[in-house]
Amino acid sequence: MSLLELNNIGKSFQQGEITVRALDNINLTVNEGEFAALVGPSGSGKTTLLNIIGGLDLPSDGQILINETEITALKDSQLADFRLFKLGFIFQAYNLVPVLNAVENVELVMILQGRDKNQSRERAEHYLNLVGLNNAMQQRRPSALSGGQQQRVAVARALAAGPRIVLADEPTANLDSENATALLDIMHRLSQEEKTTFLFSTHDVRVMERAERIITLRDGKVESDKWPAKELVT
Amino acid sequence: MNQPQLHRRHKELPLRMLLMMAWRNLWRQRRRTLITLSSIAFGFALAVLTIGLNDGSHNSMIRNAINMGDGHITIQDADYAAAPANHKYIENGQQVVEILKATGLSGSIEPRISLQILATTANNSVGAALSGINTLTDQWGKMLKPRIVEGEWIGADDHRGILVGDGMARKLKVDIGGKVVLMAGSQGGDSQAQLGRVRGIFDSSIDEMDDFLILSDLSLARLFLAGEGADLSLQPVTHFAVFLDDQHQMTALKKQAESAINNDNITVLSWQEMMPQLMQFIAIDDAGNYIFLLVILVMVVFGILNTVLMSVLERTREFGLLRALGMNRRHLLILVFYETTLLSLLAVLVGWIFGLATHAWFANYGLNMASLVGEGTQLMGTFIDPVIYSELSMARVIQITLLVFVTTLITGIYPAIKAARVTPVEALRT
Numbered sequence: 064m065s066l067l068e069l070n071n072i073g074k075s076f077q078q079g080e081i082t083v084r085a086l087d088n089i090n091l092t093v094n095e096g097e098f099a100a101l102v103g104p105s106g107s108g109k110t111t112l113l114n115i116i117g118g119l120d121l122p123s124d125g126q127i128l129i130n131e132t133e134i135t136a137l138k139d140s141q142l143a144d145f146r147l148f149k150l151g152f153i154f155q156a157y158n159l160v161p162v163l164n165a166v167e168n169v170e171l172v173m174i175l176q177g178r179d180k181n182q183s184r185e186r187a188e189h190y191l192n193l194v195g196l197n198n199a200m201q202q203r204r205p206s207a208l209s210g211g212q213q214q215r216v217a218v219a220r221a222l223a224a225g226p227r228i229v230l231a232d233e234p235t236a237n238l239d240s241e242n243a244t245a246l247l248d249i250m251h252r253l254s255q256e257e258k259t260t261f262l263f264s265t266h267d268v269r270v271m272e273r274a275e276r277i278i279t280l281r282d283g284k285v286e287s288d289k290w291p292a293k294e295l296v297t
Numbered sequence: 298m299n300q301p302q303l304h305r306r307h308k309e310l311p312l313r314m315l316l317m318m319a320w321r322n323l324w325r326q327r328r329r330t331l332i333t334l335s336s337i338a339f340g341f342a343l344a345v346l347t348i349g350l351n352d353g354s355h356n357s358m359i360r361n362a363i364n365m366g367d368g369h370i371t372i373q374d375a376d377y378a379a380a381p382a383n384h385k386y387i388e389n390g391q392q393v394v395e396i397l398k399a400t401g402l403s404g405s406i407e408p409r410i411s412l413q414i415l416a417t418t419a420n421n422s423v424g425a426a427l428s429g430i431n432t433l434t435d436q437w438g439k440m441l442k443p444r445i446v447e448g449e450w451i452g453a454d455d456h457r458g459i460l461v462g463d464g465m466a467r468k469l470k471v472d473i474g475g476k477v478v479l480m481a482g483s484q485g486g487d488s489q490a491q492l493g494r495v496r497g498i499f500d501s502s503i504d505e506m507d508d509f510l511i512l513s514d515l516s517l518a519r520l521f522l523a524g525e526g527a528d529l530s531l532q533p534v535t536h537f538a539v540f541l542d543d544q545h546q547m548t549a550l551k552k553q554a555e556s557a558i559n560n561d562n563i564t565v566l567s568w569q570e571m572m573p574q575l576m577q578f579i580a581i582d583d584a585g586n587y588i589f590l591l592v593i594l595v596m597v598v599f600g601i602l603n604t605v606l607m608s609v610l611e612r613t614r615e616f617g618l619l620r621a622l623g624m625n626r627r628h629l630l631i632l633v634f635y636e637t638t639l640l641s642l643l644a645v646l647v648g649w650i651f652g653l654a655t656h657a658w659f660a661n662y663g664l665n666m667a668s669l670v671g672e673g674t675q676l677m678g679t680f681i682d683p684v685i686y687s688e689l690s691m692a693r694v695i696q697i698t699l700l701v702f703v704t705t706l707i708t709g710i711y712p713a714i715k716a717a718r719v720t721p722v723e724a725l726r727t
Contacts, residue, residue: 147623162321
């Protein structure tokens, strides 16, 4: 059973008098537990597609089903609920809440979900430990953490709330090689352990090396959809 | 396709978390918050001081007017106010005193006789107001005795002694011991005359008193009422001036007195009804001060709006992130509204600390306006003291607090709505 279905997705923007077709007739199916990468040159529509899947933006045409829920038909408040319970986000620019320390940033989503405060705190600390942040670092605010540490907090935040899909937009773009590699290894491991679907938008070769599926976009269309590991086997 | 089976959030909003975030957000730009707080607190303290001095000045005028006038409550002939005349008097003053005492009022009941007369000496004749009072107990004694500039106060058994103002003394060209013939017409058309001897000359600094008032003991003034047909054994008076120990009891006591006296020929009036022009002056003066307060409020509003709105605009991306994570519009509205509320609470608290400190100083030491108004000035028939002491009632404290607090809360509505309207995808691009 597919977790994510994109049926004839299109997105147009108005730029003055010109209509820009950012996405055109996208049809995709993503299954549970996949570790997939969306690749393509700048302007190919990767981020736009990720935003639409994440309910942050609405498509101009088509339909999106996540776990059999048509998210394109949801109202704004329903979409917010959907993002809260079903999705996790990891951004290029970390995007942590500056006034919350690391553990508070991670437990934020769980508190919004209405989980018990103690349970949220325990779970937050657990995931921060998984991504390699010790107790002392967990009490620091983002401004006192390095870029790599902040992105680890973002990964923990994305996973701790128990989403079905994690959408990661260029998560390694602002990281040095060592941190990028370490983070990708963590995400890949957690993906396998938690059976969480990861969908990356990326230029990073290291992501592509780890992805079991690579979807290439060009000019808003799916140029190719490959399973490198399967192709090697076959 | 199935109907979406979405998780529903827990019914209880994460208010504690939002409150914590709001508090911390206030201090992200510490300097800006402190500057805003200081400006609001200063404006608030200024408002408290202005109101305190204004109320103090007005209360002083009212106290002086009551003490120099006919008390908190005046009881007189029902027709006297419309057309004052010497034949309009209360026949049985003794009975009214007994009725008033039976109400249990805490204060003093002063019998007074006010008559329009002609004061004549060998040098001149002038129209005057003769006021007969109990020279031992009347409030005017407390007020005017220190103001005697020549001679002395009228003694207890002095039935011919009179006091005149310095203005009157100049007009009549009379000195201490001088004779003044007091003449009044009666309702029957006859005129009556009594002789008075000047015992003292006073300077009250109020022209109306100094130029027109002649004070005597009740016994001298009562002789004129006898000429109008009054039975002196019933202790007739033209009016009673009731001075209360607690002015807040005035309304209740007025009603009680009206009900107890229950006489269509006698009316019971409050000082406000006796001195409507003073009330009007105070109302107009208050209106001017309210305009000043409005200016201060506008300053406060812009201070808060600037701080909170800038803070919201700077955090567009962060709000987009929070929406992306699943925070709904209501949460963001509450978050920003909490920030405004906390800022308002702090500002009011700091404002009150400064304001009360300033008020306490001026309540003790007063604002000395002697360099501007000399030893004092008269206005609307009353006396304005040269030193103004700040006075703040609990009602005013609540009024000022609520006004500033509610205004600042309302100011926060626009920034809160602006934050709630953030769309995640556009915000995250900023």
